[in-house]
Amino acid sequence: MKNKKTYIIALAMLTTIVSNASGNLTSDPVNNINKTTITLNNVKQGNQLLIKDSHGVIIYKETIKTNGTYSKGFDLTALPDGHYFFELEKDIEIKSIPFKVDAKNVILNNEESTIFKPFVTLKNDCIYLTKLALNNEPLNVKIYNESEELLYSEEIKNTKTIEKAYKLSSKGNYKIVLSSNGRAYYEYIKL
Numbered sequence: 732m733k734n735k736k737t738y739i740i741a742l743a744m745l746t747t748i749v750s751n752a753s754g755n756l757t758s759d760p761v762n763n764i765n766k767t768t769i770t771l772n773n774v775k776q777g778n779q780l781l782i783k784d785s786h787g788v789i790i791y792k793e794t795i796k797t798n799g800t801y802s803k804g805f806d807l808t809a810l811p812d813g814h815y816f817f818e819l820e821k822d823i824e825i826k827s828i829p830f831k832v833d834a835k836n837v838i839l840n841n842e843e844s845t846i847f848k849p850f851v852t853l854k855n856d857c858i859y860l861t862k863l864a865l866n867n868e869p870l871n872v873k874i875y876n877e878s879e880e881l882l883y884s885e886e887i888k889n890t891k892t893i894e895k896a897y898k899l900s901s902k903g904n905y906k907i908v909l910s911s912n913g914r915a916y917y918e919y920i921k922l
Contacts, residue, residue, distance in 0.1 A: 766804040767837050769828070771819055774801045779820040785813060808835045823848050825914075849893070849909040851918045858907065858920065862893040870911045872897075877904040 771780070774795045780803075782791035790810070795801055807815075810832045817828040824847050829840040847863040849870060862870055869888035874897060876882055882905075887893050899905065899922055907918040 767807045767830070767839065768802070768804045769817060771801040772799075774799065774819070775821065778822075779818075781818040781820070782815060783818055784815055790815075807832060807837045823850050846912045846914070849911065849916055851907060851909075851920075853920050853922075856899050856922060858897040858899065858905075860893065860895045860897070860907075860909070862909075862911065864891055864893055864911070867891060868911055870909060873908040873910075875906040875908070877906075879906075 775798050776795060778795040780791075780793045780795060780801070781789050782805075783789055791805075793803075807830065812832050812834065814829065814831050816830065819826045824845050827844045827846070829842065831838045831840070847865070849860060849862040852859045858874070860872065864870065867889055869886050870893055872883070872885045872887065872895070873881060874883040883897065887895065899920075902922045905920045905922070907920065909916040909918070
């Protein structure tokens with residue numbers, strides 16, 4: 732409960748400014764406040780910016796409202812000591828920028844990482860699946876019918892470029908569960 736209160740207080744103290752793949756820690760000598768300014772280029776309306784803790788708990792979430800460059804400043808010193816990361820979720824990729832809070836000091840780790848999300852399209856009763864897996868990370872594919880019955884399951888591994896097609900045999904609603912990099916992605920398709 733104490734951690735929840737701390738997170739709520741921290742969220743209330745978050746303020747506004749800018750971010751790209753890297754951020755800077757700057758100080759505001761007038762107000763004696765440390766701000767981390769982050770700038771993100773090539774964002775689109777609808778992209779999601781999150782701040783997560785080391786357990787994956789979302790402590791801040793914002794939907795990007797305009798295309799182009801996004802800038803925002805945060806007083807991250809209000810967060811409890813620990814490891815965190817900014818996460819920008821785009822259409823087919825998720826970029827993470829880690830940082831650490833230690834005794835009210837924010838230490839940015841400029842080692843940005845990118846996870847490519849699977850992309851699914853439907854054409855002529857076929858599901859087309861593509862995913863870039865630069866580290867040969869496996870992709871688990873499960874296709875369910877509208878009764879939640881598992882119709883197909885496969886693990887694709889040892890390839891950097893995943894391109895698959897699946898033929899659906901009957902009309903109906905389908906759920907596709909794609910798992911990779913410790914994350915699950917859900918696609919819902921109607922024939």
